[in-house]
Amino acid sequence: MRYHCIIDAYSEDIIRQMEELYAFKTAFLQEAEEGVSYVLCRNRTVVERLGRRISGSAVAIIAEDYSPESVLEALGKETDLEDIYIFGSGICGTELSVRLAARMKGSSVAAVHGLEWKEHVTVKKMVYASHMEGTFRMKKGPYCISLAKGMDRQELEHGTFHIMKEMQCTGLPESVVSRKTTANEAAGGLDEAKVVIAAGRGIRNKENADYLRETAKALGGELGVSRSAAMNAWAPMNRMIGVSGAMLQPDICITAGVSGAAAFYAGIEKSKFIVAINTDGQAPIMKKADVAVADDFVPVVKALRELAER
Missing domain, CATH: 3.40.50.1220 (TPP-binding domain)
Incomplete structure (x- = not known):
């Protein structure tokens, strides 16, 4: 069983996202086999300019504009039914983890803060408005999880990913007639405020x-x-x-x-x-x-x- 991290490079808080993923894999997957990271981005240059990495190798899934349908189609071609796929804590990460598991007929749990994988893949998350912690055994792979908000972070490795492959996503799916993207008002630094x-x-x-x-x-x-x-x-x-x-x-x-x-x-x-x-x-x-x-x-x-x- 291998694990793979999916990084949303369209996000403005990509470094924080990567630090949370890195801390999670360090805490819970030290003895598991590391797979590749999948970086969702506009172009290869975005990956090369990061100057940080959470794994040695990466696959760049490239599209000028983010489209979950196109990304899911690309991820589906790469998915191994026995592996763990870890998404970030943002809205996109939660959506993609659930939809990828549904497409591949696997299992998904969102807002996870703990994981065990020796005999079965078991994850932990807060439930009942954070009054209790729930433990969930995931039945079948691929095992797709998204992280909880506010996870611990760990300083990233210096260096750049070795890009093994580029996957180009062109155009919108046939089911999408048109699309308009409107940016939400920025939170103005609340997440990073001291x-x-x-x-x-x-x-x-x-x-x-x-x-x-x-x-x-x-x-x-x-x-x-x-x-x-x-x-x-x-x-x-x-x-x-x-x-x-x-x-x-x-x-x-x-x-x-x-x-x-x-x-x-x-x-x-x-x-x-x-x-x-x-x-x-x-x-x-x-x-x-x-x-x-x-x-x-x-x-x-x-x-x-x-x-x-x-």
């Missing part, structure tokens, strides 16, 4: 969310929000933190008006230092924070901002 202010329903309104955003900028950081705050349109949906949004690893995370539900906390639990501000001293987040302040967030954040602007 300082994050996380706002919840307790901040009460959009004006306070705007004030917290300005404060985050003054601290050199970014604003993120809970699902309830995002659903109230106090911030764009791409600012949502948690299992349905961003999984963060900042140096400092300051939560304001956040209760600390498990689905949200999963998005900040890897923070190096957490400060929780909540009027309810018994809120779950208060027990999980390094520092808990039982008070309204306004005077506390105002004092922080004054210190930052000195």
Whole structure:
């Protein structure tokens, strides 16, 4: 049994994606046979310019514009029914892993954070809004998995992939009449921010969310929000933190008006230092924070901002 990593070079966060894949294979597949990496890209030059690699050899699957149907057709020609195929944590990785397994009549599990393969291929992922960890035995190959968001990262090897083969994907499938691609609003560095202010329903309104955003900028950081705050349109949906949004690893995370539900906390639990501000001293987040302040967030954040602007 071999394992193969699939890298989405159309993504803006390709290095982070590769670091997560590299850390995963190092943690769980040290004794397995390494296969090739499949790099989805616009041209060969994209692969050569990376200057980093997670395996020695790669197959470049080339298309000017990303089309999942074309990519799946190319991957299907390369797929070995006994092997493991590991996709990144993004939307494309999740989609491709499920669809490739369906095409090849294999098995697929999304948002995986652990794997065992000695007797059977068994994977682990969080379930029930991150309240529990589930273990799943995959029945048949090919075994296609996508990684969970916010996985640990590992520094990449220096050097370039040896490109064994190029596979050209030309044109759209016959089933696609036309296609228009619209870029989503960028999250503005939330994933990589060293300082994050996380706002919840307790901040009460959009004006306070705007004030917290300005404060985050003054601290050199970014604003993120809970699902309830995002659903109230106090911030764009791409600012949502948690299992349905961003999984963060900042140096400092300051939560304001956040209760600390498990689905949200999963998005900040890897923070190096957490400060929780909540009027309810018994809120779950208060027990999980390094520092808990039982008070309204306004005077506390105002004092922080004054210190930052000195």
